[in-house]
Amino acid sequence: MWAKSIPAIFGGCLVSVSIMLNLNYLLPTAVDTRLFIGLLCAFPLWIIMMVYCxxxxxxxxxxxxxxxxxxxxxxxxxxxVMR
Structure with a gap:
C-alpha cells in the first residue's frame, strides 16, 4: 500500500500544481480570480491523481x-513560458 501512497501523495501534488500553472496561463482573468480558481481546483485534482495512482x-x-x-x-x- 505504501508503494502506491508515496507516488499518490507527492506525485499527485506535483501534477496538481503543474496543471494549475497551466490553467493560470490560459485564463484571461485578473490575477486574484486565477488564484482563487486555482485554489478551488487544485485539491480535487490532487484527489483525482491519488485515485489514479x-x-x-x-x-x-x-x-x-x-x-x-x-x-x-x-x-x-x-x-x-517560452511564448
Missing part, C-alpha cells in the same frame, strides 16, 4: 502514471 497494480506503475501526466503538463508549462 491507487488504481494501479503496483508502485512502479503508479510512478509511471504520475510522471506521464506530469511530463505532459510540464511540457505545456514550458511552451507557455
Amino acid at each position: 491507487y488504481v494501479s497494480d503496483g508502485g512502479k506503475q503508479a510512478w509511471k502514471r504520475c510522471f506521464s501526466v506530469l511530463l505532459l503538463s510540464v511540457c505545456l508549462n514550458a511552451i507557455f
Whole structure:
C-alpha cells in the first residue's frame, strides 16, 4: 500500500500544481480570480491523481502514471513560458 501512497501523495501534488500553472496561463482573468480558481481546483485534482495512482497494480506503475501526466503538463508549462 505504501508503494502506491508515496507516488499518490507527492506525485499527485506535483501534477496538481503543474496543471494549475497551466490553467493560470490560459485564463484571461485578473490575477486574484486565477488564484482563487486555482485554489478551488487544485485539491480535487490532487484527489483525482491519488485515485489514479491507487488504481494501479503496483508502485512502479503508479510512478509511471504520475510522471506521464506530469511530463505532459510540464511540457505545456514550458511552451507557455517560452511564448
